[in-house]
Amino acid sequence: MTVAPISEAPATKRGERRLLVVLGLVAVLGPASMDIYFAALPSLTDDFGVSLSVAQLTVTMFVVGLAFGQLCAGAISDVLGRRRPLLASIVIYMGATAACGLAPTIALLAAGRLLQGFAAAAGIVIGRAVVRDLYEGREGARFLSRLIIVYGTSPLIAPIVGGQLLAFGSWRLLFVALVVLATVILIVCLRGLPETLPPHQRASGSFGETVGAFGTLARDRRLVGFAAALGCMSAAVIVLASSLPYVLEDVYDLPPQVFGFVFGVAGAAMVAASQVNVWLVGRVEPRTILRAALAATVAVGVVLVASAQLDIGPWPLYLMTVLALPCWAFAMPNAVALGLAGHATRAGSASALMGLAQYSGGAAMVPLVGLAGRGSALPMAVAVTGLAVAALLAVALAGPQLRAPPPPVA
Numbered sequence: 001m002t003v004a005p006i007s008e009a010p011a012t013k014r015g016e017r018r019l020l021v022v023l024g025l026v027a028v029l030g031p032a033s034m035d036i037y038f039a040a041l042p043s044l045t046d047d048f049g050v051s052l053s054v055a056q057l058t059v060t061m062f063v064v065g066l067a068f069g070q071l072c073a074g075a076i077s078d079v080l081g082r083r084r085p086l087l088a089s090i091v092i093y094m095g096a097t098a099a100c101g102l103a104p105t106i107a108l109l110a111a112g113r114l115l116q117g118f119a120a121a122a123g124i125v126i127g128r129a130v131v132r133d134l135y136e137g138r139e140g141a142r143f144l145s146r147l148i149i150v151y152g153t154s155p156l157i158a159p160i161v162g163g164q165l166l167a168f169g170s171w172r173l174l175f176v177a178l179v180v181l182a183t184v185i186l187i188v189c190l191r192g193l194p195e196t197l198p199p200h201q202r203a204s205g206s207f208g209e210t211v212g213a214f215g216t217l218a219r220d221r222r223l224v225g226f227a228a229a230l231g232c233m234s235a236a237v238i239v240l241a242s243s244l245p246y247v248l249e250d251v252y253d254l255p256p257q258v259f260g261f262v263f264g265v266a267g268a269a270m271v272a273a274s275q276v277n278v279w280l281v282g283r284v285e286p287r288t289i290l291r292a293a294l295a296a297t298v299a300v301g302v303v304l305v306a307s308a309q310l311d312i313g314p315w316p317l318y319l320m321t322v323l324a325l326p327c328w329a330f331a332m333p334n335a336v337a338l339g340l341a342g343h344a345t346r347a348g349s350a351s352a353l354m355g356l357a358q359y360s361g362g363a364a365m366v367p368l369v370g371l372a373g374r375g376s377a378l379p380m381a382v383a384v385t386g387l388a389v390a391a392l393l394a395v396a397l398a399g400p401q402l403r404a405p406p407p408p409v410a
Contacts, residue, residue, distance in 0.1 A: 020143075022192045023130060024150020025185045026086060026123040029093060030066055033120055033178060034059070035158035035263065038241050039256040040171035042249050047171070048106040052246060053370040059242050060363045061110045065117025066124070067359035071214075073122035074129065074352025078203040082126050082133070083195045089122030090186045094179055101175030121355065128351040132340050133196040138281050140340065144333035145277040156267030163260030203346075217350050225398025226339035227357035229294065232391035233331045235361030236297060236384045240324055242366050243380035244317065251377060252314045262318050266325040273326030277333060286334035287395070293330035294392045300324050301385025308378040317377065324384070331391075338398075361387070 037059070045055040076085045096115040103109035131143050165173045217223055241263065248254040248262075280289055300320045307316035340350050365383055372379035 016143075018192060019130075019194075020146055021150060022188060023127040024147050025188055026090075026193070027127045027147060028150065028154050029090070029123045029178075029182060029185065030117070030120040031154040032158045032181060033062060033097075033116060034238070034241070035154045035267075036162040036174050036177065037062075038245050038263070039159055039162040039259050040166060040174055041242070041245055042256065043166060044171050048109075050106050053367055054106060056242060056366050056370040058106070058110050058113045059238075060367050062113040062117035063238065063359045063363035063366070065114040065119075066121045067117075067356045067363060069118035069121025070125040070352040070355030070359075072118075072352075074125045074349050074355070075203075075214075077122075077126045077129055077197070078346060078349055081195050081197045081199070081202065082130050083189075083193055086122050086126045086193065087186070087189055089119045090182055090189065093119035094182045094186070097175050097178045097182065101172045101179075125351045125355045128336060128340070128354070130196045132351065138286065138337070141281045141286050141333045141337035142278050144336055145274045145281065145329075147333075149271055149274065153271070154267065156264050156271065159260035159263040159267075160257075161260075163255075163257040166256055214349060214353065217346065217353055221397075221399045222341075223339045223350060223353065225394050226290075226335045227354045228394035229290065229391040229398070230332060230335040230339070230354060231357035231359075231361040232387045232394060233294060233297065233328060233335070234358045235365050236301070236387035236391075237324055237328050238359075238362030239365050239369055239380060239383045239387070240321060243369055243377075244321060247317065247377045247380065248314060254314065262321055266322045269322050270325035270329040273329040274333070277330050280330075281334070286338055290331055290334040290338070291392065291395055293327045293334075294388055294395065297324060297327045297331075297388035298385060298392065300327065301381060301388050304377065304381035304384055308376060308381045 041055055041059070044058070045052060048055070073085060073089060093116060096112055096119055100109055100112035100116060103112055127147070128144070131140055131147075135143050161177060162174055165177065244262075245256060245259045248259050249256065277289065300323050303316060304320050307320075336351075336354055339354050365387070369379050369383050
């Protein structure tokens with residue numbers, strides 16, 4: 001298996017499509033590990049005999065690992081390059097996933113989920129760093145939107161697969177499926193993942209330089225503002241996805257397969273929205289698209305609150321879930337492209353800070369919403385609304401628009 005050591009921006013459509021597939025599969029480990037798992041939360045809660053809030057800690061621990069793992073993976077990839085750290089992380093992910101499937105207690109399952117998320121983080125942060133190595137500005141936003149075609153299949157397929165596996169056996173089967181998926185991704189990366197960061201562009205690797213780089217990036221008002229917006233928006237989606245199975249099963253007495261199909265339809269809508277974003281980015285400023293997506297998410301939250309208060313059945317929940325994921329598909333690539341603009345020499349570290357913000361909000365909010373219990377959709381709805389409003393405020397605090405970015409790096 002041979003791979004070119006250094007890669008330039010793909011010169012052909014075929015080369016770009018190949019890179020899309022590889023980076024999309026790499027990025028899918030994180031969302032797939034959550035999307036396939038949500039439907040199992042009620043049965044896992046009953047199996048271990050724990051409360052809703054305790055069971056949702058397994059989601060929180062995964063998201064915490066996903067958030068802080070990006071800080072390590074991003075910094076390491078700036079020093080060692082993109083390819084080697086990513087391959088190592090996939091191997092670690094496979095071991096952690098197998099441990100989750102064999103966990104005899106909820107505490108060990110939570111620990112395994114922490115390590116699983118920590119390893120899966122590399123696929124997200126290094127994938128974005130590769131895009132930043134090759135593209136700038138609007139071209140980066142376009143490529144990130146196209147990536148959703150590949151890893152957007154996770155909310156389309158994973159919840160349905162998870163629901164069907166639960167119909168045949170225990171929640172432990174879900175982790176067997178994830179090990180198989182990781183094995184396939186490892187083989188694809190061994191054959192098709194290029195190195196995009198030449199040795200002469202890598203960081204020195206000293207601890208002081210790494211800490212200093214994060215400190216400098218954390219003082220960048222634009223990066224922090226767009227990272228906070230991404231974090232609040234992503235937290236809203238995570239809260240919705242982790243709470244909806246309980247609402248459907250406990251409030252409306254529906255089987256877990258219903259959640260799988262609803263989330264699958266939402267995933268299809270998300271993929272479609274990402275391709276609309278590819279077309280929009282060339283015609284509308286990314287910041288304008290981002291603001292519109294966040295405003296639409298506020299409207300989704302308001303409808304969820306009204307539905308919970310009026311108790312008019314599950315259909316508004318279905319519809320708002322299908323609308324929420326497309327809003328995220330418009331928000332994510334534009335927030336990332338805007339936040340990473342101007343950070344060519346520290347793309348891995350900047351991407352890591354974006355990733356930390358993206359998932360740390362969800363890690364904090366999921367157990368807090370779970371403390372409210374399983375009997376109402378109102379806590380979930382209020383959290384979604386508040387997070388969407390906070391995301392809009394973060395964009396406003398990011399500061400004025402920069403001048404137009406340079407053309408794509410050749």
